[in-house]
Amino acid sequence: MNISRLSEDLQNKISAGEVVERPSSVVKELLENSLDAKSNQIDITIEQGGNQLIQVRDNGIGIKKDQLPNSIKRFHTSKLSKLDDLFNIKTLGFRGEALASIASVAQLSIISDDGNSGGAEISVIDGQASGIKPAPSISGTQITIQNLFYNTPARRKFLKTPRTEGRKIIEMVKRFGLSNPQVGFSLVVDGKKVVSLLIETLPERIGSLFDNTYQKNIIPIEISKADFTFTGYIGNLNLVRKRFGEQYIYLNGRYIKDRLLNSAVYSSYQSLVQRGEYPFFIINIQMPYEQVDVNVHPMKTEVRFNDEWRVYHVLKSGVSQSLSEILNTIPNFQRISSDSSSFFQNTNNQSSIDFNSTIQGNGLVSNLEKTDRAKLYASNIDASKDGIDNFNIEKMWQVHKKYIISELNSGLVVIDQHVAHERVLYEECLQAFESKIMSSQTLLFPEEIEFSKEEYDILLEIFPYLKKIGFKIVETENSKLVVEATPSDISWGDEKKIIKEIIDEFISTRKKYSSYKEALAASFACKAAVKAGDQMSKDEMVMLVNRLFSTEHPYYCPHGRPIIMQLSLDELDRRFERI
Numbered sequence: 001m002n003i004s005r006l007s008e009d010l011q012n013k014i015s016a017g018e019v020v021e022r023p024s025s026v027v028k029e030l031l032e033n034s035l036d037a038k039s040n041q042i043d044i045t046i047e048q049g050g051n052q053l054i055q056v057r058d059n060g061i062g063i064k065k066d067q068l069p070n071s072i073k074r075f076h077t078s079k080l081s082k083l084d085d086l087f088n089i090k091t092l093g094f095r096g097e098a099l100a101s102i103a104s105v106a107q108l109s110i111i112s113d114d115g116n117s118g119g120a121e122i123s124v125i126d127g128q129a130s131g132i133k134p135a136p137s138i139s140g141t142q143i144t145i146q147n148l149f150y151n152t153p154a155r156r157k158f159l160k161t162p163r164t165e166g167r168k169i170i171e172m173v174k175r176f177g178l179s180n181p182q183v184g185f186s187l188v189v190d191g192k193k194v195v196s197l198l199i200e201t202l203p204e205r206i207g208s209l210f211d212n213t214y215q216k217n218i219i220p221i222e223i224s225k226a227d228f229t230f231t232g233y234i235g236n237l238n239l240v241r242k243r244f245g246e247q248y249i250y251l252n253g254r255y256i257k258d259r260l261l262n263s264a265v266y267s268s269y270q271s272l273v274q275r276g277e278y279p280f281f282i283i284n285i286q287m288p289y290e291q292v293d294v295n296v297h298p299m300k301t302e303v304r305f306n307d308e309w310r311v312y313h314v315l316k317s318g319v320s321q322s323l324s325e326i327l328n329t330i331p332n333f334q335r336i337s338s339d340s341s342s343f344f345q346n347t348n349n350q351s352s353i354d355f356n357s358t359i360q361g362n363g364l365v366s367n368l369e370k371t372d373r374a375k376l377y378a379s380n381i382d383a384s385k386d387g388i389d390n391f392n393i394e395k396m397w398q399v400h401k402k403y404i405i406s407e408l409n410s411g412l413v414v415i416d417q418h419v420a421h422e423r424v425l426y427e428e429c430l431q432a433f434e435s436k437i438m439s440s441q442t443l444l445f446p447e448e449i450e451f452s453k454e455e456y457d458i459l460l461e462i463f464p465y466l467k468k469i470g471f472k473i474v475e476t477e478n479s480k481l482v483v484e485a486t487p488s489d490i491s492w493g494d495e496k497k498i499i500k501e502i503i504d505e506f507i508s509t510r511k512k513y514s515s516y517k518e519a520l521a522a523s524f525a526c527k528a529a530v531k532a533g534d535q536m537s538k539d540e541m542v543m544l545v546n547r548l549f550s551t552e553h554p555y556y557c558p559h560g561r562p563i564i565m566q567l568s569l570d571e572l573d574r575r576f577e578r579i
Contacts, residue, residue, distance in 0.1 A: 020101055022159060023050025023148060024168035029102065030143055031176050032092035034058035037141065040199065041184045044173060048190070049165030050148060051156075057142040062114035068122040068132055071110065074100035092254055099143075103127070105155065106148045112141040126151065163461065170194065170453050171245075174209050178282055179250045181205040194453055206233065206282065210246075211450040211479075214239065214280070221283065223318030228287050228311065230318055234265070235280030242501065243508040245454075248282045251292060257301045264312045268319040281319075285311070396541055402532040404541050411568040417536060417544065419557035421529035424547045425489060426558045429469050429521035438470040440485040441492075447483045448476075449496045455479075458503050465520050471499075490528050501527040522558040 020026055027044060034042045037060025047053040063071055070076045074097050102108060103124040113119040119135035149156035159165060166189050173187050173195055181202045187195035197208055207215040217238040223230040239246070249261055261283075269279045293304040305311055396406045404415040432438045451459060456479040459466075466473060470487030486495045505523035530536065536544070548554045548563070556562050573579045 020105060020148075022168060023054060023165050024172045026050065026054050026102055026106075026145055026148065027056070027169050027172050029098035030054070030056040030145075031172070033098070033143075034060055034141070035176070035180060035183065036091045037061050039140065039183065043186045043188075044169075045188045046166065046169055046190075049159070049162030050145075050169055051159060051162060051165065052147065054145040054148070055142065057138070057140065059140040062139075062141055063110070063112040064114050065112075065117045065120040065132060068110060068112065068120055069129060072099045072103050072108070072122065072124055072129060076100075102145060103129075105152050106150065107146040109144040109146075110141065111135045111138060111144075113137045113139055115139065163457070166190075167454060167457050170457065174453070175248065175255045177205060177209055178202070178248055179253055179255060179284070194457075202233070202282070210452040213450075218280070219322050221318055221322045223314060225314045225318075227291070228285065228314055230283055230285055230315055232281065232283040234283075234319060234322060239280035240269075240277050241280070242277060242504040244278050245507075246280045247278060250282075250284045251294075251303060252286060252289065253284075254294065254303075255301060256303050258303070260308060260312055261315060264316040265319050268316055268323055283315070285315075287311075396538065396545070398536050398541060401535055404536075404545065406545075408566070411566065411570075411572060414565045414567070415545065415548070416561070416563055417534070417541075418529050418532050419559075419561050419563045420544055420548045420554075421489075422525045422557045422559075423551055423554060423563055424544070425525035425528055426521050427551045427553075429524055430517065432468045432470075433465060433517050433521070437468050439488045440470040440472060441488045441490075442472075442485045443483065443492070443495070446474075447495050448480055449483060449499065450478075450480045451500075453479060455500065455503050458507065459499075462502075462506065462520055465517070466499075466502075469521075469524055471495075487524075487528060498527045518558075525558060 020029075023046070027046075027050065031042060031044075034056060037058060039058035039060035042056065042058045045053065045055040099108070099110075104127055107123070107125050109121065109123040111119060111121045113135075119137045121133045121135035123130045149159070160168075169189075170187065173185055177183075177185050177195070177197050181200050181204070184199050185195060185197040186193060197205065200208065203215050203218065206218060214235070217236045218233040219236060220233055221230060235246075247262060247265070249256055249258060265279065265281050265283070291306045396404060398417070399405055399414075402417060404417055404420070406413055406415075428438060459481070460475075463473070463475075470485070471483065472485035474482040474484060476482060483495050483499070486492075486498075490498055502520075502523045505526055506520055530544075555564055570579065
């Protein structure tokens, strides 16, 4: 066996596997270089999700003409010069391998002008760099990447669709936009400008990247403890979302991922939000550079603190203090929460069936998955002698604004009103996707709704399906839509909330369903269904029960929760010691 040195091109390709995971990774590296070059305007252009073209242009200090060949060499950088610099990193980039790695898996061109020697260009194709060529003066640097992974087809085939990769790039631009409100950004995707950010304050930037309602629902935080400073904004309860993704932590201007620091913020909200809900926050941490190591991974999003638990406790106490006003204005939050219209805040309170005792009592296995348990329980009801054929429509009551109770010949039946309506809407929604469009109600005053760029992109993806289930929506500019009609099952005034919740639920649950349509139908059904805490009239209960028993699966909801619980007369007699 001969041991030999890898060629420089192969070394770069291996390195590219760590630095360049997908098009958004390329955008990240280029944006870091632009910001390190003291730019205050950065323009990004992509085509086909970045697979075909990524171009980043800035108005920074530029690269000297004679330094262009060094800029594309591995381990060449202007940001470090001696060993001590590695323990005091003040720039976003520092490893000196990004451009070399990118050039090894794509066609690269750099045009730069440092303001002294005029414009110059260098390009790399198939790992071979051209000579320096004269170029127009552009007062900054423009880097163009074409045909990403063209020479590594195994990597290229693992890329997602252009729409998905484009969405990742939008999220990457959002991250940098939030940490640098003093910099203007623009992003053009396939000829359409989707992001246009002016130089502004952080609250204004939050409004620009999400929607204007965010500015009204954020709470400033400012914590100074010894040599730590925490600044930024946390969201109030109006910005709590079902899906993860609106949580941003920056360390000395660098976006980082740190579960411990995230949990410091979550734990401050623990008395206000329920499990599976995520608050909004943007937190900037300033601390001495020598107290943190950012040279952990080539992606530079993981860091190591000298004293991580100290940072944790300072952050947790600071966020808790900022939230104290909310706690004071909601002294009895748990009572209010129990009547909330949010289904997810009441999940633990709505289900009153003890699956272990129910299933074990029938001699079945007790460690089944939730959905399977519900189906087994449903089959027991369906196979019982009385079933629900003798459901008494005349003798029907609503209990605690959650459950519908009626008498059977053999006992009692209890129906969870939310999951019952959810099953009805789910099946009607699937039918609408295939043929019959669901009924609509026209709004007296059309509602204009503004979305974040990511939400708007998701919305365009599901737009045709929303129309089939009864929404009449008109697309406008600047990530806004006008809702002219909604499904008849939705209460007036809830259209904005429900559309946003459908997006959240769809993103967080679509991998759990066998098809795209099922995921969207389940998302709509969950958000549009009557909630625990909603008062129902006798006629409404009768209509809901009739609709429920006309569905294909009336015993369990799309998420696997049971809809019906049956208490036999024998069981009641045993409880009262009659037998």
